Amino acid sequence: MELQSGEPSAPRCAGVLLPVGSLPSRGGIGSLGAAAFEFLDFLKAAGQACWQVLPLGPTGYGDSPYQPFSVFAGNPYFVDPETLVRGGLISQRGLSAFDFGDDPGRVDYAKLWESRYALLHSAFAAFQSGGETEEFARFCRDNAFWLRDYSLFMALKGFFGNREWRLWPRSIRRREPGAVAEYSEKLKTETDFWNFVQFQFFRQWREIRRRAGELGIRIIGDMPIYAALDSADVWADRELFQMDGDGNPSAVAGVPPDFFSETGQLWGNPLYDWDAMEQTGFGWWKKRVAFAARLFDAVRIDHFIGFARYFSVPAEAETAASGTYRDGPGEKIIRAVDSARGDCRIIAEDLGVSLPQVKELLKKSGYPGMRVLEFAFDGPPENEHLPHLYGHNVVAYSGTHDNDTLAGYFGPKRREETRRAMEYLGAASPADIPRAAVCRLYESAADTVIVQAQDLLGLGSAARMNFPSRADGNWCWRLFPGQLTPDLAESLAGLARRCGRLPKMG
Known part of the structure; x- marks a missing residue:
């Protein structure tokens, strides 16, 4: 069966990329509380149609949302403490006793690790004392296909000193039935705790989605293509990955050497056994996509090129230099995704090495690809990231989480790129580039434009979200309360109106 290309075009619209963890809050990290609702109100006032977030999964060492302990679970850090107070699960006085860090502009993950789980355990104790509710029991039943493995996995991690699962005793590492039964009984209280945390996360997320729907705001999620090696997904379904029974991968993911790196990038994620996936009808992927479609209005699939060819x-x-390209599942996985996504739109992150197979697969899928304005000024005159070359079926970004901010990128260190950007954008100075770039993006033919919150505010490199070559100090930037002002909302709404990007009513 041939894929039918040309998914119906989205109406012209605009949105903002802002990670949940970057929202302001008194809890040390952004959460699904009052600030999230206030941000939705800002988007409405600013004439925006979309809120794009980073992956919502539970993070571990390195704090990267692209290496979660589960591709299904929500990040416990995002459970809003004030909402737990209003629910009677913790007192305001009890909440004030926790130290989540003293810098409102940065996440202190060390303090968060020490305090947030202690808070959640206190809330869980209060929840237990009230007796199990039918709502909680129903949540556990409805999500059993991933929740049982995840909660047991997290309980086991705690029991074994937070070591990765490949270092656990052989019986439970290999999920021998007797061992699974034994540890499930031994760690029942702790698995119930992890069930409770997920219950609270998705309960709060449901309210965010409800309010976004009332305001006409679509939420765009982000789906890492690969599962993390140290994850419940790989522990529970290792037969779907290129690894042996003890979890030792035969090959791992990465990207090849290029102009920026002589040895390439070694990501370390286990690769899918696509033959095994196909034998199951891509059931794992269908469940993953269907679950995401319940959470979001659209989903960006990270590293889409891995569906066509993977490294x-x-x-x-020790480096990626010895890697080779292998054929991916191509149209087969696209059909599986399409069969599971319902009305949820897909955005293909097709950045990186330009391969004919990727362009052909993207064309057949009908998914919009990505353009990034920050990439536009260091290549040839026909650079596809220049806004005047955008087609309609693309999502155009000022930058992504891996980019420096526009204000940080352009300046004395990149004189030629900065000169070209100023000339192209009509910017009077480097400091004027972020404002001029947003205007040019809005004027482009791209159906959807997404601007990083940092670029709307003209912030410098200190607000950068991620340095791909750096192991720590990432994913820390946060908004200050009141930083997104009514004046900014009014200005954005005016720009959206002039460029035909205001959300359609009704």
Whole structure:
């Protein structure tokens, strides 16, 4: 069966990329509380139609949302403490006793690790004392297909000193039935705790989605293509990955050497066994996509090129230089995704090495690809990231989480790119580039424009979200309360009106 290309075009619209963790709050990290609702109100006032977030999964060492402990679970850090107070699960006085860090502009993950789980355990104790509710029991039943494995996985991690699962005793590492039964009984209280945390997360997320729907705001999620090696997904379904029974990968994911890196990038994620996936009818992927479609109005699939061709690096390699390209599942996985996504739109992150197979697969899928304005000024005159070359079926960004902010990127260190950007955008100075860039993006033919919150505010490199080559100090930037002002909302709404990007009523 041939794929039918040309998914119906989206109406012209605009949105903002702002990670949940970057919202202001008194809890040390952004959460699904009052600030999230206030941000939705800002988007409405600003004539915006979309809120794009980063992956919502539970993070571990390195704090990267692209290496979650589960592709289904929500991040416990995002459970809003004030909402727990209003629910009677913790007192305001009890909440004030926790130290989540003293810098409102940065996340202190060390303090968060120490305090947030202690708070959640206190809330869980109060929840237990009230007796299990039918709503909680129904949540556990409805999500059993991923929740049982995840909660047991997290309980086991705690029991074994937070070591990765490949270092656990052989019986439970290999999920022998007797061991699973034994530890499930032994760690029942702790698995119930992790069930409770997920119950609270998705309860709060449901209210965010409800309010967004009332305001006509679509939420765009982000789906990492690969599962993390140290995750419940890989522990529970290792037969779907290129690894042996003990969890030792035969090959891992990465990207090849290029102009920026002589040795490439070694990501370390286990690669999918696409033959095994196909034998199950891509059931794992269908469940994943269907679940995401319940949470979001659209989903960006990270590293979409891996569906066409993926870079395979021997597991024992120290760099990606010895890796080779292998064919991905191509149209087969697209059909599986389409069968599960319902009305949820897909955005293909097709950045990186330009391969004919990727362009052909993207065309057949009908999904919009991505353009990033920050990439537009260091290449040839026909650089596809220049706004005047955008087609309709693309999502155009000022930058992504991996980019420096526009104000941080352009300046003395990149004189030629800065000169070209100023000339192209009509900017009077480097400081004027962010404002001029947003205007040019809005004027482009791209159906959807997404601007990082940092670029709307003209913030410098200190507000950068991620340095891909750096292991720590990432994912920390946060908004200050009141930083997104009514004046900014009015200005954005005016720009959206002039460029035909105001949300359609009704």
